[in-house]
Amino acid sequence: MKPIQIAEKKDEDKVLKDRMSRIKNKIIVMSGKGGVGKTSVSVNLSYALALMGREVGLVDIDLHGPNIAKMLGVEGQNFTGSDNGIEPVRVLPNLKAASISFAAANPDMPIIWRGPLKMSAIRQFLEEINWGELDYLIIDSPPGTGDEPLSACQLIPEVSGAVIVTTPQDVSILDARKSVFFARQLKIPVIGIIENMSGFVCPHCGKETPIFKKGGGEKAAKNLGVPFLGRIPFEPELVELADRGIPFVSEGLDGIPARAFMEICRRIEEFLSEKGTGTPHSRS
Amino acid sequence: MKPIQIAEKKDEDKVLKDRMSRIKNKIIVMSGKGGVGKTSVSVNLSYALALMGREVGLVDIDLHGPNIAKMLGVEGQNFTGSDNGIEPVRVLPNLKAASISFAAANPDMPIIWRGPLKMSAIRQFLEEINWGELDYLIIDSPPGTGDEPLSACQLIPEVSGAVIVTTPQDVSILDARKSVFFARQLKIPVIGIIENMSGFVCPHCGKETPIFKKGGGEKAAKNLGVPFLGRIPFEPELVELADRGIPFVSEGLDGIPARAFMEICRRIEEFLSEKGTGTPHSRS
Numbered sequence: 330m331k332p333i334q335i336a337e338k339k340d341e342d343k344v345l346k347d348r349m350s351r352i353k354n355k356i357i358v359m360s361g362k363g364g365v366g367k368t369s370v371s372v373n374l375s376y377a378l379a380l381m382g383r384e385v386g387l388v389d390i391d392l393h394g395p396n397i398a399k400m401l402g403v404e405g406q407n408f409t410g411s412d413n414g415i416e417p418v419r420v421l422p423n424l425k426a427a428s429i430s431f432a433a434a435n436p437d438m439p440i441i442w443r444g445p446l447k448m449s450a451i452r453q454f455l456e457e458i459n460w461g462e463l464d465y466l467i468i469d470s471p472p473g474t475g476d477e478p479l480s481a482c483q484l485i486p487e488v489s490g491a492v493i494v495t496t497p498q499d500v501s502i503l504d505a506r507k508s509v510f511f512a513r514q515l516k517i518p519v520i521g522i523i524e525n526m527s528g529f530v531c532p533h534c535g536k537e538t539p540i541f542k543k544g545g546g547e548k549a550a551k552n553l554g555v556p557f558l559g560r561i562p563f564e565p566e567l568v569e570l571a572d573r574g575i576p577f578v579s580e581g582l583d584g585i586p587a588r589a590f591m592e593i594c595r596r597i598e599e600f601l602s603e604k605g606t607g608t609p610h611s612r613s
Numbered sequence: 614m615k616p617i618q619i620a621e622k623k624d625e626d627k628v629l630k631d632r633m634s635r636i637k638n639k640i641i642v643m644s645g646k647g648g649v650g651k652t653s654v655s656v657n658l659s660y661a662l663a664l665m666g667r668e669v670g671l672v673d674i675d676l677h678g679p680n681i682a683k684m685l686g687v688e689g690q691n692f693t694g695s696d697n698g699i700e701p702v703r704v705l706p707n708l709k710a711a712s713i714s715f716a717a718a719n720p721d722m723p724i725i726w727r728g729p730l731k732m733s734a735i736r737q738f739l740e741e742i743n744w745g746e747l748d749y750l751i752i753d754s755p756p757g758t759g760d761e762p763l764s765a766c767q768l769i770p771e772v773s774g775a776v777i778v779t780t781p782q783d784v785s786i787l788d789a790r791k792s793v794f795f796a797r798q799l800k801i802p803v804i805g806i807i808e809n810m811s812g813f814v815c816p817h818c819g820k821e822t823p824i825f826k827k828g829g830g831e832k833a834a835k836n837l838g839v840p841f842l843g844r845i846p847f848e849p850e851l852v853e854l855a856d857r858g859i860p861f862v863s864e865g866l867d868g869i870p871a872r873a874f875m876e877i878c879r880r881i882e883e884f885l886s887e888k889g890t891g892t893p894h895s896r897s
Contacts, residue, residue: 361677361678362647362680363646363648363678363755363756391757393645393756393759393788394646394647394756394757394791396646396784396788399784399787400784436787436790437790437791439645439758439791439792439795440758441758441759441795441798443728443759443760444727444729444760445728447759471756472647472677472678472755472756473675473677473755474677474723474724474725475676475677475725475726475727476727476728476759476760479725479727498852499683499856500855503683503720504677504678506720506721507677507678507721507722508723510721510722511725514723529813531817531818531820531822532822533822534818536815536817536818538815538816540813540824540847541849541852542852542853563824565825568782568825569826571782571784572783572784572826
């Protein structure tokens with residue numbers, strides 16, 4: 330049996346490599362701590378790049394708390410099969426998404442899986458989903474430095490870079506530093522740190538309260554010698570939009586967070602083009 | 614070799630069982646989503662129970678983002694050895710804590726471990742730490758329904774109950790529901806749901822903004838038929854205190870969050886005493 334198993338393994342690796350070779354940039358979005366807005370960043374980054382005319386795929390490897398479907402307003406949709414594998418869910422003509430929630434019958438049912446099963450699910454997402462030709466594959470990982478980001482980074486032949494999300498508070502920064510060292514150990518370039526939930530402007534009196542403090546992300550980036558991509562201010566409207574499945578960078582939403590985010594996208598594309606990967610549809 | 618291995622395994626199980634038999638109540642604190650304040654709840658729950666005169670242990674099984682040391686103001690302390698195993702770090706005379714951060718030399722270094730290694734670390738925390746006689750062992754788990762909470766629930770002979778933390782926003786509730794079903798599948802009683810970060814009162818104008826909305830946790834508890842333990846209002850001071858390593862239930866801090874939290878502790882003790890486990894030092 331052994332030679333057959335090896336042959337199968339080789340075929341599998343070839344299929345995975347072929348799929349990934351058709352994707353120009355693979356960006357993993359990470360955070361040390363949960364709840365810092367990692368999924369919000371992944372969703373809005375994918376959406377913003379799609380609005381800029383890029384071909385984008387978004388894969389949700391947070392198997393225990395898959396929230397991209399809800400945040401993109403495509404809850405309840407399911408994968409379909411085709412001759413070319415599993416078809417991802419289309420959010421926009423040039424934005425495709427894959428999440429375990431597109432395969433689960435009951436959204437309340439937890440995925441009580443240990444590492445090896447999770448690795449095989451992530452492999453399926455990368456290998457069997459018909460991603461086609463993409464400028465970007467955005468990988469939304471669960472918080473921490475465990476099985477899921479490790480599996481993704483080891484399965485994808487060449488990860489273009491990691492975007493690390495943090496809030497300005499100390500406990501979050503502490504964990505974000507770990508993510509930077511995680512990327513370094515796996516030889517993945519750190520594109521930069523995004524400071525999320527930065528400051529809060531009271532809608533009643535207009536005065537700012539630094540709920541989760543402010544500036545910590547920028548300071549950490551400087552200390553660690555990695556780029557600071559920008560800060561996204563904290564507005565309660567963002568929570569409401571996320572719950573309603575509307576990315577805050579959607580057309581017509583021209584608030585401060587959306588503008589801050591577009592600037593962050595510009596910096597990410599700049600980082601990647603300097604590294605020579607560029608984007609085929611670049612209009613800048 | 615096999616008979617020896619089996620003998621060793623049996624001895625191991627006996628040691629674990631002995632340690633755990635000396636702990637009256639084991640409470641696992643869970644959340645579906647990260648960043649909802651699970652560690653803050655674990656830390657303040659442990660501290661509040663200790664202030665109420667109980668013998669308390671707090672074990673941090675979030676190996677990738679261990680934050681209890683920072684939040685308890687015992688950062689930089691290390692485990693010590695003794696004849697009875699590994700000595701936990703003492704926070705108060707009647708509050709002991711164990712976290713991977715007490716064993717790690719460099720706080721920036723990420724723990725890049727897969728499931729099996731994590732299970733063995735968690736087993737060590739339960740089996741080799743000299744917990745002694747305790748009224749409560751509070752288990753702070755990482756978000757989700759993966760390896761860590763699964764390992765803890767399978768290793769501990771009898772978990773008294775699960776406390777589930779959520780913010781009021783929809784995406785958090787979605788994941789909290791998963792935690793309730795996780796507990797049910799593992800036959801662990803659900804002590805109840807805590808709604809954290811509920812509302813925000815502007816320190817400038819005194820008006821409330823429901824940043825992460827309000828009431829979602831209570832609604833979810835009602836829907837799922839589990840107790841609602843209470844809501845903790847969102848005050849920026851809480852973030853500041855956490856970063857400074859001061860539990861907000863500390864003596865002298867008599868704000869609304871502290872009072873809300875004491876009421877939550879009372880409900881938890883009530884739930885456990887109705888289940889017949891009670892507490893030896895109960896003064897009520």
